[in-house]
Amino acid sequence: MSFQAPEELSKKAHELYEQYIPKIDEIKVKERIRIPVQEMPAQDPHVRCRNLEEVAIGYTAEEAQIEAIRCIQCPTQNCVSDCPVNINIPLFIEHTAYGRFQDAINVIKEASLLPAICGRVCPQETQCQLNCSVGKVFKTVDKSVSIGRLERFVADLEREKGNVQIPDVKPETGKKVAVVGSGPAGLVVAADVRREGHHVTIFEAFHKLGGVMRYGIPEFRLPNEIVDEEIDTLRKMGVEIRTNFVVGKTRKLADLLEKDGYDAAFVGTGAGLPIFMGIEGENLVGVFSANEYLTRANLMRAFDKKHADTPIYNSKIVAVLGGGNVAMDSARMALRLGAEKVYVVYRRTEKEMPARTEEVQHAKEEGVEFLFLQNAKRILGDEKSRVTGIECLRYELGEPDASGRRRPIAIPGSEFVIDLDTVIVAIGNSSNPLISSTTPQIKTNKWGNIIADENQKTSMDRVFAGGDIVLGAATVILAMGEGRKAAATINELLAKEIEEEKLKKVN
Amino acid sequence: MSKIIYKEKLSDNVYKMRLEAPLIATERKAGQFIILQVDEDYGERIPLTIADADTEEGSITIIFQVVGLTTDELSRMNVGDDIPVLVGPLGNPTNIENFGTVVCVGGGIGVAPMHPIAQALKAAGNKVIIIMGARNKELLIMEDEMEKIADELIVVTDDGSYGRKALVTEPLKELCEKEPKPNIVFAIGPPIMMKFCALTTKPYNIYTEVSLNTIMVDGTGMCGGCRVNVGNQVKFVCVDGPEFDGHLVDFDNMMARLSEFKDIEKEKYQCYIDLMAEAKIAENESKED
Numbered sequence: 130m131s132f133q134a135p136e137e138l139s140k141k142a143h144e145l146y147e148q149y150i151p152k153i154d155e156i157k158v159k160e161r162i163r164i165p166v167q168e169m170p171a172q173d174p175h176v177r178c179r180n181l182e183e184v185a186i187g188y189t190a191e192e193a194q195i196e197a198i199r200c201i202q203c204p205t206q207n208c209v210s211d212c213p214v215n216i217n218i219p220l221f222i223e224h225t226a227y228g229r230f231q232d233a234i235n236v237i238k239e240a241s242l243l244p245a246i247c248g249r250v251c252p253q254e255t256q257c258q259l260n261c262s263v264g265k266v267f268k269t270v271d272k273s274v275s276i277g278r279l280e281r282f283v284a285d286l287e288r289e290k291g292n293v294q295i296p297d298v299k300p301e302t303g304k305k306v307a308v309v310g311s312g313p314a315g316l317v318v319a320a321d322v323r324r325e326g327h328h329v330t331i332f333e334a335f336h337k338l339g340g341v342m343r344y345g346i347p348e349f350r351l352p353n354e355i356v357d358e359e360i361d362t363l364r365k366m367g368v369e370i371r372t373n374f375v376v377g378k379t380r381k382l383a384d385l386l387e388k389d390g391y392d393a394a395f396v397g398t399g400a401g402l403p404i405f406m407g408i409e410g411e412n413l414v415g416v417f418s419a420n421e422y423l424t425r426a427n428l429m430r431a432f433d434k435k436h437a438d439t440p441i442y443n444s445k446i447v448a449v450l451g452g453g454n455v456a457m458d459s460a461r462m463a464l465r466l467g468a469e470k471v472y473v474v475y476r477r478t479e480k481e482m483p484a485r486t487e488e489v490q491h492a493k494e495e496g497v498e499f500l501f502l503q504n505a506k507r508i509l510g511d512e513k514s515r516v517t518g519i520e521c522l523r524y525e526l527g528e529p530d531a532s533g534r535r536r537p538i539a540i541p542g543s544e545f546v547i548d549l550d551t552v553i554v555a556i557g558n559s560s561n562p563l564i565s566s567t568t569p570q571i572k573t574n575k576w577g578n579i580i581a582d583e584n585q586k587t588s589m590d591r592v593f594a595g596g597d598i599v600l601g602a603a604t605v606i607l608a609m610g611e612g613r614k615a616a617a618t619i620n621e622l623l624a625k626e627i628e629e630e631k632l633k634k635v636n
Numbered sequence: 637m638s639k640i641i642y643k644e645k646l647s648d649n650v651y652k653m654r655l656e657a658p659l660i661a662t663e664r665k666a667g668q669f670i671i672l673q674v675d676e677d678y679g680e681r682i683p684l685t686i687a688d689a690d691t692e693e694g695s696i697t698i699i700f701q702v703v704g705l706t707t708d709e710l711s712r713m714n715v716g717d718d719i720p721v722l723v724g725p726l727g728n729p730t731n732i733e734n735f736g737t738v739v740c741v742g743g744g745i746g747v748a749p750m751h752p753i754a755q756a757l758k759a760a761g762n763k764v765i766i767i768m769g770a771r772n773k774e775l776l777i778m779e780d781e782m783e784k785i786a787d788e789l790i791v792v793t794d795d796g797s798y799g800r801k802a803l804v805t806e807p808l809k810e811l812c813e814k815e816p817k818p819n820i821v822f823a824i825g826p827p828i829m830m831k832f833c834a835l836t837t838k839p840y841n842i843y844t845e846v847s848l849n850t851i852m853v854d855g856t857g858m859c860g861g862c863r864v865n866v867g868n869q870v871k872f873v874c875v876d877g878p879e880f881d882g883h884l885v886d887f888d889n890m891m892a893r894l895s896e897f898k899d900i901e902k903e904k905y906q907c908y909i910d911l912m913a914e915a916k917i918a919e920n921e922s923k924e925d
Contacts, residue, residue, distance in 0.1 A: 334723065336720070336723075344858075375726065378724065378726055378856075379660065411870070412870065418860040420860060421860055424858070429853065437680075439678075440897040
């Protein structure tokens, strides 16, 4: 699929709009599934690969309505069960088809708090869109209804109109809850717990809120403005926010509960330490973890070379090692920071890559070159310890491994060298030890992830956990799902205590 | 946000500040550091060791040398100004116990972070021998404070303008050769000084703890920018350190990594200096009008 200009896309959508919308109640299923997928309008790849503005522009109202009538309102509703927060997707799509956009966003908001974010960063093709009946007809998820794009459209429309509704907050209960980390899991817990009238304090280690949505996911994929607005909603609900506060260091978790009067705590500190490959040359100058590279560029604004004090490496040729969303973000950021050539080196094939399809597509359009079935064996440097290249090995796919993906096997003697000056390692994170090492009561597994039960309860009384610190590296929506469950458990615990206190007073 | 409540110029380009930070003051222990930014939106994050703390006043003391953009901007801030971003205490505290005889080596600005460690070692019952050094007399800081703690104080300067004319490694070697040998050595200063302190004590098999000050972004283990080779293992200074066994640290790699952004930093700093100079000229011109 090659790039199509937004004007072309909207022109085509307009024709379909004229054809179908006047007779919307009479469109047969056969007709619906024949309507082409409405592609996501995007900035021209040649222009956007040098700017930081959002790549995907978003649907027009007509495009959204046409995409929505592709949904056949099937009775199976796989999309609902495949959504980690079980949004009533067919209903919101029906509202969208009829142009009832406010009703559509209201439906989503019953289940999800951050639709403008999820519409942008959820891996829809492995969740809600995976088993879509329309896609099944064509035996490809590419033809599924574009649920994520529709979610984004209705969420953006509400935002742009400026009528985002602040959720009601029940009368103050006098109970206090500490939320550690302001990423997707923490934000959801804060909102859900605050709604019940409990006092909520969010503790954030950085000076800006949003966790991975701030330091990790770049502006061109998720504008900061959107994250800011979600956080602003929390502030308006009365959530207290403390930045530059590292729980475990500035204050121990146990002290928050025992000395500072918090009745419960939620730990959503995210994936922590970057994993390196353990190969020769990894400490050379010019080798960065994707975390460092993206944090410099995003949180510290190093992309704004003129104004930011934080430096970022001047790269000419870059190799990104890894095949996930973080790898795509790093590769595309490197281009935007002025790299002449960017490779993504991945040891399996495109099919096995965990990144969102749209991100891979966008990266290709922008000129990122993918080297599949290859992997770095060692990193080469000069006498000043600066990176000069990587030695790679070629791979072939063998039998499926525990993850169900075919195992890559190195081909002996296939070594070759790529000359370059920068290597970005994006192969994942292990868990951050700051809370667990200062809170021995919290049990962790062998990878250091906090162990939480199905209600997100940890081994420490009154402490709950969710998101990447429990799951290992996962997604924004899964973190939100866990946050939702944790909030429900916390609310239940506090409600019970309030009841008991009332009874005591009566007696 | 953290208010500056005291500021003093210790030498030509070394400053001491007390900052309002009640929580950090309570929690911090010798050897730990903070990270600060002078601008919330565009500032960079720099790690600085906590030189002292006063829980009653609710303050911490930092001592820093102007070496680049952020430290220069910091040095221009005054009592009453707010530092917009201050976070800590980060890193692991120094392991303080009664070792017997300890030698504390502080070089240049490294005397500042050595101070709370020497203080804690003394309080733990150790015989504390302090070697402090600088390039010249003007750059020597905190001699009085160190004198109060030290059972024996040795002051050296590279050029002999004060104290003994020597590098810190010379008296260190003499102490290693004397009986009873020191039980442990702590060394904080420029990387090259720590490298040679470790090389000096190695033949005598005296454990030497060094405190590393590498490039950092978050300071909580997330970025890995601070990684160093220690005994052929990759360690993060922010969460595994900042103190390590000096005999195992790959100082050459660490020094190379410290120069990662040198050119860009120089350029940015020069722009800033030019800007400041222009502002000064403009100010003078307006005064003349």
